[in-house]
Amino acid sequence: xxxxxxxxxxxxxxxxxxxxxxxxxxxxxxxxxxxxxxxxxxxxxxxxxxxxxxxxxxxxxxxxxxxxxxxxxxxxxxxxxxxxxxxxxxxxxxxxxxxxxxxxxxxxxxxxxxxxxxxxxxxxxxxxxxxxxxxxxxxxxxxxxxxxxxxxxxxxxxxxxxxxxxxxxxxxxxxxxxxxxxxxxxxxxxxxxxxxxxxxxxxxxxxxxxxxxxxxxxxxxxxxxxxxxxx
Ligand code: NI
Ligand code: MN
Numbered sequence: 001x002x003x004x005x006x007x008x009x010x011x012x013x014x015x016x017x018x019x020x021x022x023x024x025x026x027x028x029x030x031x032x033x034x035x036x037x038x039x040x041x042x043x044x045x046x047x048x049x050x051x052x053x054x055x056x057x058x059x060x061x062x063x064x065x066x067x068x069x070x071x072x073x074x075x076x077x078x079x080x081x082x083x084x085x086x087x088x089x090x091x092x093x094x095x096x097x098x099x100x101x102x103x104x105x106x107x108x109x110x111x112x113x114x115x116x117x118x119x120x121x122x123x124x125x126x127x128x129x130x131x132x133x134x135x136x137x138x139x140x141x142x143x144x145x146x147x148x149x150x151x152x153x154x155x156x157x158x159x160x161x162x163x164x165x166x167x168x169x170x171x172x173x174x175x176x177x178x179x180x181x182x183x184x185x186x187x188x189x190x191x192x193x194x195x196x197x198x199x200x201x202x203x204x205x206x207x208x209x210x211x212x213x214x215x216x217x218x219x220x221x222x223x224x225x226x227x228x229x230x231x
Contacts (some may be wrong), residue, residue, distance in 0.1 A: 002227050003132050005159070008041075009033035009222035010194045011055055011141060013161065020044045023130070024139060025055035026062055033194055035223030036063055045100060048072035049141030050114040051079075051122025055193075060084035071105060072100075073124035079116055094124060103132035108136030108152055111141035112169070129157075133230055137161070138182065142191065145174035153182035157206045159228060160184035160215070161194040163191035164205055172205045179213040186216040188226070 004016040010031050015022040023043040028034040031054070038058035046059050046068050060080060063070050070080045071151055077091030092098055097106040106129040114122035119204040127141045135158040140149075142163060153160075160182045165171035169191050170178065179187050192200040206217035218226055 001138070002229050003135060004225050004227050005188070007188070007190065007220040008035060008223055009121075011049070011163070011191045013139070014041065014043075015102075015130070015132075015137075016170075018102040022047060022102060022130075023059075023062065023068070025049050025141065026058040027054045027056075028058050030057060031194060033222045039065070042066055043068040045102070046070045047105070047128055047139075048076050048080075049110065049139070050112060051076055051116035052114070052126035053117045053119070055142070061169070063088075066125040071100075071102075073107065073114075073123040073126055074112075075121055075126075077121055079122070081105070083118070083120070092157065094126060103130055105130055108138070109146070109148070110141055111146050112142040112144065119151060126155075127152075132198060134231065135159075135228060137228070140178065140182065142169045145178050147172045147181065149178050149181040153184065157182055158186035159186045159188065161188045161190050163220070164200050165188040165192035165194070166200065166203070167197050172200055172208065175205070176208050176212050179209060179215050183213075184215050186218050186228075187213070187219045188220065 006014040018192040054192040071090040077089040103211035108127040110125040112125035114125040137159040162175045209217040
């Protein structure tokens with residue numbers, strides 16, 4: 001069994017594992033580089049990292065159409081249940097973990113803000129470590145570089161997905177430092193080239209990762225799938 005990661009552009013990912021479809025931060029309809037629209041994706045679970053529109057925009061419509069469970073920090077899970085009538089939610093908080101049908105989900109801190117689109121309080125921004133079939137996948141989501149990433153990497157990471165866009169999150173140079181702290185086997189870039197202010201040269205970033213870290217860079221185009229083989 002393998003885990004498939006499909007980049008849907010920006011911070012949006014589709015993870016397929018254990019016959020489940022897991023969407024992270026679905027933002028498709030108003031995202032310039034998205035390879036599909038919100039009504040074209042299916043999901044069993046939707047993970048939300050924080051409250052900004054470019055991470056929550058299409059979550060409620062997909063959840064309510066598919067009957068997906070929305071997972072997020074307590075404030076955001078409650079917001080989806082109360083404001084968007086999402087029937088199934090899992091509220092958690094930083095440092096906490098939960099076992100779901102596809103694997104284990106641990107919520108990690110992120111250094112970022114988290115106001116919801118209607119001005120509501122989104123709690124604290126988060127990332128996730130997913131443990132699926134014994135493999136550990138870290139989605140840093142929107143965050144600055146922070147030195148506790150070395151603890152997130154302790155125990156080994158098969159994959160780290162890091163923002164490289166700069167301006168709203170860490171940029172390419174700090175993502176190289178993050179990779180040095182996390183020590184993942186593979187590192188994938190996200191949250192760039194959506195709009196001009198976060199345009200980045202991913203090939204140049206990959207050259208730096210290859211030269212300055214032990215990780216293997218994997219650069220996807222929006223819509224492309226990368227398969228993480230079980231070894
Ligand atoms: Ni954000
Ligand atoms: Mn963002």
